[in-house]
Amino acid sequence: MLTDIKQWRHVFKLDPDREMPDEHLERVCLSGTDAIIVGGSSGITFDNTVDLLARIRRYEVPCVLEISTREAIVPGFDLFFIPIVLNAGDPQWIVGHHQQALREYGAVLDWEQVVTEGYIMLNEHSTAARITQSDTALDVQDVQAYSRLADRLFRCPIVYIEYSGTFGDMEIVSRARQTVRDARLFYGGGIDGPEKAMAAAQAADTVVVGNALYEQFEQALATVHAVKGMQ
Numbered sequence: 001m002l003t004d005i006k007q008w009r010h011v012f013k014l015d016p017d018r019e020m021p022d023e024h025l026e027r028v029c030l031s032g033t034d035a036i037i038v039g040g041s042s043g044i045t046f047d048n049t050v051d052l053l054a055r056i057r058r059y060e061v062p063c064v065l066e067i068s069t070r071e072a073i074v075p076g077f078d079l080f081f082i083p084i085v086l087n088a089g090d091p092q093w094i095v096g097h098h099q100q101a102l103r104e105y106g107a108v109l110d111w112e113q114v115v116t117e118g119y120i121m122l123n124e125h126s127t128a129a130r131i132t133q134s135d136t137a138l139d140v141q142d143v144q145a146y147s148r149l150a151d152r153l154f155r156c157p158i159v160y161i162e163y164s165g166t167f168g169d170m171e172i173v174s175r176a177r178q179t180v181r182d183a184r185l186f187y188g189g190g191i192d193g194p195e196k197a198m199a200a201a202q203a204a205d206t207v208v209v210g211n212a213l214y215e216q217f218e219q220a221l222a223t224v225h226a227v228k229g230m231q
């Protein structure tokens, strides 16, 4: 499963705190996307995470939990992504919450299922950047250095450039991707249709589509073909 990540070109991110009708969820799960990540920045609870997992599990698509709060660590996902926010101003988001979670679950974790993500937050207005107090005023060299830090120093399987809510600078994404050696470069933020999806897929290894699923569903769904068609 871990090696599969290396093949992923397109993933959808679903937020347990937002409503999605069954018909939409079915089309997302059967869309041909490589995986679904369950995660969000606020309002995530054990109950809404379990509910969403149960609905996704009717389908065969791989399903990953991106852990953002200790209260919502739900077993039964294929993989668990652990974000390490490299440019967080609040160190709780670098190692603090992780240490607390490992106090509780460290002995029972199946490490084969755990994948660390070296996050670089670049949209200062996003909820995630505000919560983590990220220093988003970074130039290309800064982003490249963080990418190396995640890839070479921490050996994270994923470097995640996060513009959540807005479409980012693809030059920065592309330069970051050239910098990493082993990690998969994920890009997420503001992909609202096929055009932006293709631009992002040219710059990154894997593109993540989140918000658009709740705002312009058909356009969001069309990003799968746009990205997969490029292969």
Ligand code: 1GP
Pocket (backbone or CB within 6 Å): 013, 162, 163, 164, 165, 166, 187, 188, 189, 190, 191, 208, 209, 210, 211, 212
């Ligand atoms: C959010 O990177 C993802 O964590 C996707 O961003 O919601 O803007 O698509 P959007």
